[in-house]
Amino acid sequence: MSNKRVGRRTVALSAPPSVISFANIGGKMEGEGPLRDYFDELNEDSFFGEKTWEKAESAMQKKVLQRALDQARLKPGDLDYVLAGDLLNQCIGSSFGLREFGVPFYGLYGACSTMGESLSLAAMLIDGGFAGKAAAMTSSHFCTAERQYRMPVPYGNQRTPTAQWTATAAGCTILAAEGPGPYITHITCGKIVDKGIADANNMGAAMAPAAYDCLSAFFQDTGTKPQDYDLVVTGDLGELGHSIVRDFFSRDGIDMGNNFQDCGLLLYDRESQDMHAGGSGCGCSASVLNGYLLSGMRDGKWSKILFAPTGALLSPTSSFQGESIPSICHAVCLSVKK
Amino acid sequence: MSNKRVGRRTVALSAPPSVISFANIGGKMEGEGPLRDYFDELNEDSFFGEKTWEKAESAMQKKVLQRALDQARLKPGDLDYVLAGDLLNQCIGSSFGLREFGVPFYGLYGACSTMGESLSLAAMLIDGGFAGKAAAMTSSHFCTAERQYRMPVPYGNQRTPTAQWTATAAGCTILAAEGPGPYITHITCGKIVDKGIADANNMGAAMAPAAYDCLSAFFQDTGTKPQDYDLVVTGDLGELGHSIVRDFFSRDGIDMGNNFQDCGLLLYDRESQDMHAGGSGCGCSASVLNGYLLSGMRDGKWSKILFAPTGALLSPTSSFQGESIPSICHAVCLSVKK
Numbered sequence: 001m002s003n004k005r006v007g008r009r010t011v012a013l014s015a016p017p018s019v020i021s022f023a024n025i026g027g028k029m030e031g032e033g034p035l036r037d038y039f040d041e042l043n044e045d046s047f048f049g050e051k052t053w054e055k056a057e058s059a060m061q062k063k064v065l066q067r068a069l070d071q072a073r074l075k076p077g078d079l080d081y082v083l084a085g086d087l088l089n090q091c092i093g094s095s096f097g098l099r100e101f102g103v104p105f106y107g108l109y110g111a112c113s114t115m116g117e118s119l120s121l122a123a124m125l126i127d128g129g130f131a132g133k134a135a136a137m138t139s140s141h142f143c144t145a146e147r148q149y150r151m152p153v154p155y156g157n158q159r160t161p162t163a164q165w166t167a168t169a170a171g172c173t174i175l176a177a178e179g180p181g182p183y184i185t186h187i188t189c190g191k192i193v194d195k196g197i198a199d200a201n202n203m204g205a206a207m208a209p210a211a212y213d214c215l216s217a218f219f220q221d222t223g224t225k226p227q228d229y230d231l232v233v234t235g236d237l238g239e240l241g242h243s244i245v246r247d248f249f250s251r252d253g254i255d256m257g258n259n260f261q262d263c264g265l266l267l268y269d270r271e272s273q274d275m276h277a278g279g280s281g282c283g284c285s286a287s288v289l290n291g292y293l294l295s296g297m298r299d300g301k302w303s304k305i306l307f308a309p310t311g312a313l314l315s316p317t318s319s320f321q322g323e324s325i326p327s328i329c330h331a332v333c334l335s336v337k338k
Numbered sequence: 339m340s341n342k343r344v345g346r347r348t349v350a351l352s353a354p355p356s357v358i359s360f361a362n363i364g365g366k367m368e369g370e371g372p373l374r375d376y377f378d379e380l381n382e383d384s385f386f387g388e389k390t391w392e393k394a395e396s397a398m399q400k401k402v403l404q405r406a407l408d409q410a411r412l413k414p415g416d417l418d419y420v421l422a423g424d425l426l427n428q429c430i431g432s433s434f435g436l437r438e439f440g441v442p443f444y445g446l447y448g449a450c451s452t453m454g455e456s457l458s459l460a461a462m463l464i465d466g467g468f469a470g471k472a473a474a475m476t477s478s479h480f481c482t483a484e485r486q487y488r489m490p491v492p493y494g495n496q497r498t499p500t501a502q503w504t505a506t507a508a509g510c511t512i513l514a515a516e517g518p519g520p521y522i523t524h525i526t527c528g529k530i531v532d533k534g535i536a537d538a539n540n541m542g543a544a545m546a547p548a549a550y551d552c553l554s555a556f557f558q559d560t561g562t563k564p565q566d567y568d569l570v571v572t573g574d575l576g577e578l579g580h581s582i583v584r585d586f587f588s589r590d591g592i593d594m595g596n597n598f599q600d601c602g603l604l605l606y607d608r609e610s611q612d613m614h615a616g617g618s619g620c621g622c623s624a625s626v627l628n629g630y631l632l633s634g635m636r637d638g639k640w641s642k643i644l645f646a647p648t649g650a651l652l653s654p655t656s657s658f659q660g661e662s663i664p665s666i667c668h669a670v671c672l673s674v675k676k
Contacts, residue, residue, distance in 0.1 A: 128466020
């Protein structure tokens with residue numbers, strides 16, 4: 001019955017669903033970074049017109065879904081499903097952001113891998129014949145994440161050299177059974193990988209083994225190598241995590257090459273913006289995908305991208321209780337050809 | 339392409355996946371309730387041998403998946419996916435409970451509707467040809483939920499008359515493309531519904547409109563009525579929420595009849611156990627389904643059950659910020675015949 005499986009962990013979609021619309025939103029720092037021209041909306045106000053940062057994050061999800069709908073001239077009722085999640089406790093960025101749309105909703109929690117998870121499930125629901133159109137989306141906000149995971153922003157917490165900067169950003173992709181592409185051709189579901197890293201200020205190192213595990217499975221299952229893709233792009237490993245993944249592969253005799261990138265390294269100018277190890281947060285990979293990457297594919301810059309965002313499945317409580325950081329990575333192959 | 343849709347929001351599975359194994363675990367209160375004989379394991383120790391309640395909740399998820407695997411004589415590697423989530427911030431009950439299994443994992447957040455959401459997605463992944471076998475599971479723990487949503491248990495917080503009791507319980511269903519049944523035949527995905535109820539001690543009233551919305555859509559899409567099912571069972575609406583749903587339907591001229599039940603009313607003896615409005619928590623509907631309900635179907639007690647757990651998508655932060663409680667309900671039809 002599981003006739004769409006390729007190898008042990010990868011599925012090949014029989015009628016690859018198409019991206020029909022995509023949108024992203026960023027905040028002040030994202031607007032000062034090298035990808036500023038690839039955002040649909042940039043807002044200098046970290047409150048996005050709301051009274052709290054949590055409400056601001058919900059406003060971002062609401063705005064980004066509305067933009068993606070508008071760009072495809074769709075109404076909310078045209079969507080069979082929205083799949084979304086975020087970093088906030090109980091994923092309130094998504095539930096409050098989406099409550100006015102009245103669209104069937106499956107809530108996800110994949111930490112910063114959520115863009116990969118939501119795209120994966122949306123694509124499978126369409127390819128499986130359960131949906132005609134579905135939206136995949138997520139967000140993160142620097143101030144809500146700092147308050148929840150570390151210290152309230154006004155406290156002025158000093159950041160360690162390996163710390164990453166949570167993006168204030170959201171991204172949304174709308175997929176459909178038919179469309180102009182890019183198409184989602186293959187999906188590899190991640191496993192939870194925990195190699196014992198317990199430093200919540202070094203997420204990149206904690207997540208690197210999960211990225212290596214998922215990308216390895218993808219290459220093995222599909223019989224391909226990194227050079228078969230114009231870009232292999234992780235989500236938010238940052239400088240350290242990204243170089244660890246490169247090292248892991250080089251031990252296997254696999255050169256990840258120059259096309260191995262990370263959304264957390266693309267989103268900001270780390271030196272001039274003082275970003276330490278790079279960007280992070282669900283909104284990091286979501287906004288880079290739904291702007292720079294997908295518009296680059298539409299413009300002919302890249303024809304095949306392997307998108308593999310990672311997530312650190314910790315909570316402040318688990319860290320307080322001395323636990324290490326379980327991580328996950330979901331890989332999605334996007335191609336301009338079916 | 340969306341050829342499995344029936345009506346606007348419901349899907350009919352083309353080759354209904356079968357339940358091949360199910361397991362549940364409960365704590366002390368669950369062992370003192372009327373369903374005590376329908377648990378695979380009951381543990382009087384609220385710590386389940388661990389040092390913290392959060393680790394206890396992870397231990398429950400680990401145990402319940404292992405039991406479900408053992409009962410089907412499966413190894414973790416036989417599962418193509420596990421779909422799980424829980425109420426804890428960042429869903430650490432699931433991620434820490436599952437990290438040792440090495441199984442591809444999609445994390446969910448559906449609050450107390452998670453058993454319905456995980457079953458829905460697992461069934462669609464199998465019916466869509468993406469998986470041969472998949473596990474759907476969730477948990478809740480009275481002490482972790484009280485600490486996170488209300489007050490730490492040792493504080494001795496007084497409960498309001500409409501308060502519900504979070505079950506210390508976990509449940510897991512393993513589905514496969516082929517098997518002896520019961521089969522999952524239809525699924526209706528919930529919409530986020532928020533009618534402005536803001537009292538976090540009255541979840542049943544907040545969730546009732548979501549249950550009404552989803553069940554109405556299910557009956558309309560499938561052209562059936564409550565009397566076509568041996569049981570229509572909500573997740574954890576409790577006494578008040580359940581009666582509100584009954585009232586909503588009676589306004590439409592639909593009598594929900596005597597077969598309309600609620601897992602939160604089944605799990606405990608409310609009077610002798612001082613449960614106020616009834617049980618709640620992801621583990622409430624998960625443990626009732628994966629014990630009393632599924633074994634009753636196997637034993638011929640019921641042949642068709644409509645399982646519709648609800649979730650309240652609030653967080654303590656959203657309540658502190660004056661927000662109302664968005665809710666959701668996912669409906670899954672189980673039948674002994676394909």
